[in-house]
Amino acid sequence: MSSQNKTIRTLFTVAAVLIAIAFAVVLLYAPPEQTMGLVQKVFYFHMASAWLGMLAFLCAAAFGILYLSKKELRWDRFEASSVEIGLIFTLVTNFSGMIWAKAAWNTWWTWDPRLITMTIMAFTYIAYLLLRRGMDDPAKRAQFGAIYALIGFITVPMTFFSARYLRTIHPILFGAGAEKMALSPEMVQTMMVSLVAFTVLFVALLLYRERLMAAEEQLSALESAQEDFDA
């Protein structure tokens, strides 16, 4: 337990330092964008949280498969933790996108495929949490959670590819279709710093949340043992 504590603490420290560096790089190093100016800087965190959200949902699906094959509750805790973290960062993506959209598109929201698929993806994982809350038996809850984490994952590639294959006004910066907009090398470096910082933060949060869930499970096991003892 104490070595685990140490790992988590180290990871959080590294994440904090990296995020501070990312802030400094975004504000001081990255050049302002030609047409959009300063508001484009929200992109570095928007992109990083979108990446983190999708990474977390991918991990949740993988942990789901692990749980179904191994039947160890540890994987269930990792899966639920991933979903919670992914959901929060998906919402961060949505809101940071809205700030940018108000400046770039002159509206907070528009019915664009990318925005729709992203929001429905968030609702999928809200449903996942509701499903878990509706179940009392831990084994059954873990089983259904794993299944839904697998099915729900279908919304993630849909969100990822929506900007590439559907008619959209959402910018595409990498891979095919990226010819319209391009990042300068300084911008790419800034983005990389931000991506690394957020990924480390994800690992730290994941380990921390999993440990908290394990503690909660131990506590409720102790409480029910106490009740049995009293009765």
Add this chain to the structure above:
Amino acid sequence: MMQWLRAVKTLIWKDLVQEWRSRDVITAMFSFAVLSIFIFNYAMELAPANRNEIAAGIIWVVMLFSGTLGLNRAFSAEQDQGCFDGLSLAVPDLSVIYVAKMLSNFLMMVIIVILVVPLYSVLYNHSLFHSGFIGVLLLGAWGYAAAGTLIAGMTVQTRMRDLLLPILLFPVLMPLNMAVVKAAGGFLTGMPYTQFSIWLPMLLVYDIIMSTLGFMVFNYVISE
């Protein structure tokens, strides 16, 4: 294999006979579908000019909503009478239960298509009988039944039951909904196929993924 097929057939037959004796669910689904069409009529101006564009969307939404009524009931008999245990002992393989339930849910959706499409055509004096359109609806019904059966099997065992089904099901149906509405609308308005060619393969891929996933993981839904 023969035994497996026979078990599937028996279970579908059981569901159909059970439904035929009361006709509760199909009556409720159909009434709900008709009511929805009437609500759409006064909620939206269904002027003849834009009917073609909206018809595909309306028919699909009507199928979607009345379908949840059927899905909610699909497992209630098994759950209430403790029939899951009996079923899982009786079948040669647990996948039989998924395949049979999925096919009987699919049949219910097909019946809704058979009832609603002519009705809509008569009410709006506007024929919806276009082979591409019907084909897309059937493919959509397949994907809907594949995802819906899997999720209904889970929600029926939760505390919130009926409440939870649409919340869990509709987000997962997102790719299907988009594909069905765009492809069906494309066929109905007579758009050149190249303009919506992306949606039909997506519909097929969704159907295949969901059926396979359901087939593979459904045994975790009923077993402890």
